[in-house]
Amino acid sequence: MHIGVIGAGIVGLASAYQLLRAGHEVTVIDAARAPGLGTSFANGGQLSYGYVSPLAAPGVLSQLPSLVFSRTGPLRIKPSLDPDFWRWSLEFVRHCNARANADSTLRLLALGLHSREVMLEFLAQESASFAYRLSGKLVVYRDAGKLAAAERSLELANGLGYPQRRVDAATCATLEPALGRIAGELAGGIHTPGEGTGDCQMLCTELARIVGAHERGTLRFEHEVTGFDIRGNAVRAVRTRTEDIAVDACVVANGLAAAPLLRAAGEPVSMYPLKGYSLTYCDAPADARPQVSVTDADNKVVYASLGARLRVAGIADLVGYDYRIAAHRIDALRTLSAALFPSLRGTPAPLEWTGMRPSTPHGRPILGRAEKVGNLWLNVGHGALGFTLSMGAARAIADAIDGKRPAVDLAGFARLAA
Ligand SMILES: Cc1cc2nc3c(=O)[nH]c(=O)nc-3n(C[C@H](O)[C@H](O)[C@H](O)COP(=O)(O)OP(=O)(O)OC[C@H]3O[C@@H](n4cnc5c(N)ncnc54)[C@H](O)[C@@H]3O)c2cc1C
Incomplete structure (x- = not known):
């Protein structure tokens, strides 16, 4: 089959790679001039397979008033007149309960662990350079209550055979010496040795190289998709500004921008931007490059070391499609980084970046066949976990297209209509 893949971010390129492996002819179509220039560009670099709990959680509702009025907290909500904002927010609130949170966490954990397997397979088969390290992940807590709550969800991962353990403040400082400076403030942490880190944009570039070098792979950059030629409930061609590209099937994997395309195709999905920020310190001093990836809960x-660079990422702002870098938000990241790694003071200014997580209300990506258009497949809405989940989601979609049973049950990743 000739399969069109819309999007050359991490999700589209991983999809293209898996479809080529399955024997298909693949054309990747992207509006940008190069791979990985969207949300995949400078994310946190975490391959957080076992740390997948969605934002929609019971405790969030009681925090809502402070989230709306705070300018400085890690989460911020700016109410908007946009009907999509309200539809998304109402669905989000509907999922802020223990049952929905546990359901999403279990499904995401299954997809995360499948992604880890597929990523390890990829690493064994391809020579791809993207600053990958099996770094392990240490999530540190100052609040003993939050640490105790995190310890409960650790049982889920351990139950699935993926080791996670609670560690005390002294062990946190042994795992990452920079934490010694704040060990007195810490209640402890959760350590997951199987997690990795890497540069998502570099992996996009490597996947594009592999796809482009394959005899059945084609990349079309600077081709903005405007819609589909749909006849008899099947996509015949992907419409771009310059040409129509005939396909036998199509995988929609263009992140946040999939929402208007899918709506026009009669397959609306609920996705909204959750804006985040990152800093990249190039040539970071050795003592500002953590040995283990660190999350300040x-x-x-x-915080992740990517070769000689330190990547710092965070902040979740529900502020609509505003691509500007807000000085007070990026400054907050800079201040936190310098407090943990004082040697960063006096180094050249870091690269600043903002990106939009393509978020669904329940925090699960939307994976599977479209409802009405039989040969249209969805791999979108990866939110805060697209780098982590990309390989498993891509394999699952490739399996489903081939009529094989995917390793994860795609029924748990059905779309929420917008
Ligand atoms: C601050 C921040 C930190 C993050 N940290 C992590 C992390 O540590 N670990 C993790 O797993 N995830 C992380 N994420 C989330 C992750 O970055 C995203 O989930 C992931 O990049 C989404 O990938 P994507 O391929 O779906 O979208 P994108 O990377 O946005 O790719 C979409 C592509 O589609 C193209 N496109 C759009 N519209 C069209 C069109 N009409 N026609 C043709 N092409 C089109 C774009 O040019 C782009 O190349 C983070 C996100 C942010 C913002």
Whole structure:
């Protein structure tokens, strides 16, 4: 089959790679001039397979008033007149309960662990350079109550055979010496040795290289998709501004921008941007490059060494499609980074970036066949976990297209209509 894949971010390129492996002819179509220039560009670099709990959780509802009025917290909500904002928010609130949270966490954990397997297979088969490390992940808590709550969800991962353990403050400082400076403030942490880190944009570039070098792979950059030629409930061609590209099937994997395309095709999905920020310190001093990837749970900030660089990422702002870098938000990341790694003071200014997580209300990506258009497949809405989940989601979609039973049950990743 000739399969069109819309989007050359991490999700589209992983899909293209898996479809080529399955024997299909693949054309990747992207509006940008190069791979990985969207949300995949400078994310936190975490391959957080076992740390997948969605934002929609019971405790969030009681925090809503402070989230709406705070300018400085790690989460911020700016109410908007946009009907999509209200539809998304109402669905989000509907999922802020223990049952929905546990259901989503279990499904995401299954997809995360499948992704880890597929990623390890990819690493064994391809020579891809993307600053990947089996770094392990340490999530540190200042609040003993929050640590105790996190310990409960650790049982889920352990139950699935994926080791996670609670560690005390002294062990946190042994795992990452920079934490010694704040060990007195810490209640402890959760350590997951199987997690990895890497540069998502570099992996996009590597996947594009592999796809482009394959005899059945084609990449079309600077081709903005405007819609589909749909006849008899099947996509015949993908419409771009310059040409129609004939396909036998199509995988929609263009992140947040999939929402208007799918709506026009009669397959609306509920997705909204959750804006985040990152800093990249190039040539970071050795003592500002953590050995283990560190998550500061209270401030919701992640730190990852990517070769000689330190990537710091965080913040979740529900502020609509506003692509500007807000000085007070990026400054907050800079202040937190310098407090943990004082040697960053006096280094050249880091690269600043903002990106939009393509978020669904329940925090699960939307994976599977469209409802009305039989040969249209969805791989969108990966929110805060697209780098982590990309490989498993891509394999699951490729399996489903081939009529094989995917390793994860796609029924748990059905779309929520917008
Ligand atoms: C601050 C921040 C930190 C993050 N940290 C992590 C992390 O540590 N770990 C993790 O797993 N995830 C993380 N994420 C989430 C992750 O980055 C995203 O889930 C992931 O990048 C989404 O990938 P994507 O391929 O779906 O979308 P994108 O990377 O946005 O790719 C979409 C592609 O589609 C193209 N496109 C759009 N519209 C069209 C069109 N009409 N026609 C043709 N092409 C089109 C774009 O040009 C783009 O190349 C983070 C996100 C942010 C913002």
